[in-house]
Amino acid sequence: MPYEYLEHQADIGLEATGATLEEALRDGVTGLLNLLVDVETVEPREEVAVQASAEDAGALFVSLLNAVLATIDLRGMFFREFRITRAEQVNGRWIAEGVLTGEPIDLSRHAVEIEVKAATYGGFLAEQTDRGWRFRCILDI
Amino acid sequence: MSVKAQVRKIHDYLYEIPPQGRMRVPARLFVDERALRELTEQSSQEWNALEQLKNVATLPGIQKAAMAMADIHPGYGFPIGGVAAFDPKEGVISVAGVGFDINCGVRCLRTTLFRKDLEGKEERLADTMYQVIPAGLGSTGELKLSTKEIDRVLREGAHYAVGLGYGREDDLTYIEETGRLPDADPTVVSNTAKQRQLAQVGTLGSGNHYVEVQVVDQVYDAKAAEAYGLELGQIVIMLHTGSRALGHQIGTDYLPFLDKATKKYGIEVPDRELVCAPIESPEGRQYYRAVMAGANCAFANRQVLAHLVRQAFWKALQVPDTAIETLYEVAHNTVKFEVHEVDGERKRLLVHRKGSTRAFGPGRPELPERYRAVGQPVLVGGTMGTASYILRGTELGMRETFGTALHGAGRAKSRRAAKKAYPADEIVRRLREQGIIVRAHGKASISEEAPGAYKDVDHVVDVMCNAGIVARVARLRPIICLKG
Numbered sequence: 108m109p110y111e112y113l114e115h116q117a118d119i120g121l122e123a124t125g126a127t128l129e130e131a132l133r134d135g136v137t138g139l140l141n142l143l144v145d146v147e148t149v150e151p152r153e154e155v156a157v158q159a160s161a162e163d164a165g166a167l168f169v170s171l172l173n174a175v176l177a178t179i180d181l182r183g184m185f186f187r188e189f190r191i192t193r194a195e196q197v198n199g200r201w202i203a204e205g206v207l208t209g210e211p212i213d214l215s216r217h218a219v220e221i222e223v224k225a226a227t228y229g230g231f232l233a234e235q236t237d238r239g240w241r242f243r244c245i246l247d248i
Numbered sequence: 249m250s251v252k253a254q255v256r257k258i259h260d261y262l263y264e265i266p267p268q269g270r271m272r273v274p275a276r277l278f279v280d281e282r283a284l285r286e287l288t289e290q291s292s293q294e295w296n297a298l299e300q301l302k303n304v305a306t307l308p309g310i311q312k313a314a315m316a317m318a319d320i321h322p323g324y325g326f327p328i329g330g331v332a333a334f335d336p337k338e339g340v341i342s343v344a345g346v347g348f349d350i351n352c353g354v355r356c357l358r359t360t361l362f363r364k365d366l367e368g369k370e371e372r373l374a375d376t377m378y379q380v381i382p383a384g385l386g387s388t389g390e391l392k393l394s395t396k397e398i399d400r401v402l403r404e405g406a407h408y409a410v411g412l413g414y415g416r417e418d419d420l421t422y423i424e425e426t427g428r429l430p431d432a433d434p435t436v437v438s439n440t441a442k443q444r445q446l447a448q449v450g451t452l453g454s455g456n457h458y459v460e461v462q463v464v465d466q467v468y469d470a471k472a473a474e475a476y477g478l479e480l481g482q483i484v485i486m487l488h489t490g491s492r493a494l495g496h497q498i499g500t501d502y503l504p505f506l507d508k509a510t511k512k513y514g515i516e517v518p519d520r521e522l523v524c525a526p527i528e529s530p531e532g533r534q535y536y537r538a539v540m541a542g543a544n545c546a547f548a549n550r551q552v553l554a555h556l557v558r559q560a561f562w563k564a565l566q567v568p569d570t571a572i573e574t575l576y577e578v579a580h581n582t583v584k585f586e587v588h589e590v591d592g593e594r595k596r597l598l599v600h601r602k603g604s605t606r607a608f609g610p611g612r613p614e615l616p617e618r619y620r621a622v623g624q625p626v627l628v629g630g631t632m633g634t635a636s637y638i639l640r641g642t643e644l645g646m647r648e649t650f651g652t653a654l655h656g657a658g659r660a661k662s663r664r665a666a667k668k669a670y671p672a673d674e675i676v677r678r679l680r681e682q683g684i685i686v687r688a689h690g691k692a693s694i695s696e697e698a699p700g701a702y703k704d705v706d707h708v709v710d711v712m713c714n715a716g717i718v719a720r721v722a723r724l725r726p727i728i729c730l731k732g
Contacts, residue, residue, distance in 0.1 A: 112664060114293075114662045114664060114665070115295050115322060115662055115663075116290075116295075116297075116321045116322045116659050116660070116661070116662055117321055117322060117323065117328060117659040117662075117663075118323070118324065118663075119662075119663060119664075120295070143385060144385070144386075161504060162504070162507070162508070166504060166507065169503070170504065173500040176496070176500075177440055177444060177493075177497060177500070179386075180443075180444040180448070180493045181440070181443055181444060183386075183388075183447070185386065212386040214384075214386055214387070214689075217386065219384055219385040219386055219454075219689065219690045220385070220690055220691075220692040221385065221454055221455060221663075221690060221692045221693065221696065222384070222385040222453055222454040222455060222732065224348045224349055224455075224496045224499075225348040225496045225499055225500050226500075227324040227325070227344075227348070227499075227503070227521055228324070228325070228503060228507070228519075228520040228521040228523065229295070229323070229324020229325055229344070229519070229521040230294070230295055230324065230521075231519075231520045231521065245295065245324040245521075247324060247347065247348045247349070247496075248455045248663065
């Protein structure tokens with residue numbers, strides 16, 4: 108399973124795994140998008156670039172999720188998909204870039220689920236194994 | 249040693265885990281035996297409230313104890329229902345002690361209406377509230393601001409909203425801190441945070457946020473009820489929301505900022521979410537000023553929403569806005585400097601309340617004159633189908649919990665478990681049978697926030713009252729509930 112929602116009494120845990128850093132980050136964002144809205148109701152009309160940077164890979168995961176949440180408000184759009192274009196460590200800083208595909212919010216068509224306030228460092232996990240990357244954090248609902 | 253073996257009983261409603269490992273102070277829980285048993289059973293779960301409370305007790309400069317109220321449940325970093333006070337010289341300020349929904353809180357409006365005045369008009373009022381009050385993910389407010397105006401919101405809080413014609417001057421007297429915190433600094437709030445908020449002032453949000461029309465169905469304390477202007481059968485309105493995207497973004501921005509500070513000052517934290525900075529460090533001061541700005545945003549947001557509630561009552565029932573007054577507004581996710589007694593000495597402390605309410609006892613100068621003799625109104629939100637309470641702060645609470653009490657029922661079930669157990673349509677039907685009308689923008693809000701997903705609010709209130717931290721004034725029963 109590329110992403111998984113984990114039990115938390117009040118909020119929601121999100122875990123993403125991938126053979127590569129790119130895959131794990133992409134799947135984390137996909138997990139987040141699927142929590143917010145029924146993505147099947149969102150048309151892929153426009154692309155919006157999103158980027159994040161952090162001091163370590165785990166913080167990059169949290170930072171990327173938060174960048175996606177900010178983009179939704181800033182653009183007034185819901186997103187259906189996320190394509191990752193870059194994930195690497197450059198001069199000690201971890202950087203991710205990608206493209207969100209979606210359309211302006213239309214509450215008459217988009218089936219909204221729940222608002223996520225932020226991705227937190229709660230339940231934080233970031234590990235690289237011989238099978239790839241695994242990230243985890245608690246999403247504040 | 250198992251958690252159960254670590255716990256020491258102080259009295260029937262107070263238990264303590266003495267300091268162990270890196271804990272600097274004890275962890276104290278205002279719970280009864282039943283709630284304690286549930287908490288210790290849950291302590292095998294990865295994210296559990298007892299472990300989180302013990303972690304808070306390890307933070308530098310913490311005073312007396314890391315405390316949790318009866319509505320305790322897991323959060324991130326701090327448990328919900330928690331309070332922790334820090335010495336300004338040795339202590340820290342922490343993102344997790346405030347949360348991402350900075351200054352989330354509850355406003356209670358009392359009306360001149362009684363239950364009979366709403367007979368047969370409930371559906372019309374519910375529909376109007378649904379139309380007038382923007383709620384749910386993706387909703388925007390009618391007030392569209394420029395970034396310059398957002399800066400004024402951040403500095404002036406509810407006062408700015410009143411200046412724009414949202415509500416009245418007399419509302420401000422009955423808001424904690426009168427709806428404006430003076431140390432707010434918009435220059436330390438990012439442009440992203442401000443931009444995210446431009447269309448979100450006056451929106452409710454989703455999750456556990458709500459507007460509820462309620463009736464006073466029991467009065468326990470005639471003197472306090474009179475001071476609060478409450479009578480049996482009276483209609484009141486509670487609204488629960490916070491600082492919206494701006495607050496969320498302040499938390500998001502300051503998490504890596506304080507992560508760096510934690511390393512810089514060599515502070516060891518048992519959970520990365522507990523990142524913090526010394527209160528008097530440049531980083532700590534900056535975060536504090538940003539939080540104050542976020543708090544002012546929440547004050548303004550609730551002020552605009554209170555105005556929208558009045559508008560809905562006018563549109564649906566031609567009730568004039570003068571018939572709807574602010575009873576009080578409390579905040580749940582805050583960090584503030586307050587003076588409290590520690591070991592017989594009056595000290596200025598930085599008090600973090602995470603999912604808990606300030607509950608000052610009688611005589612405190614911070615309280616409006618009208619309530620000073622009886623103590624602060626403490627607003628306890630129930631769930632869609634159960635009671636809410638208006639309590640009052642006590643002198644014992646001032647001594648025991650830095651004047652802090654519970655904020656709600658507290659969650660008992662995870663959102664996923666609730667979603668599975670409570671189909672939205674069935675919940676709406678069942679509540680309707682009880683005479684409660686629910687309107688929600690997202691179906692998930694209904695299932696995930698179903699009454700069964702929460703602890704028994706009557707029991708949680710009993711525990712806090714039996715412990716003497718708060719005292720009952722009135723119980724409220726829901727009639728209409730609007731969710732995000």
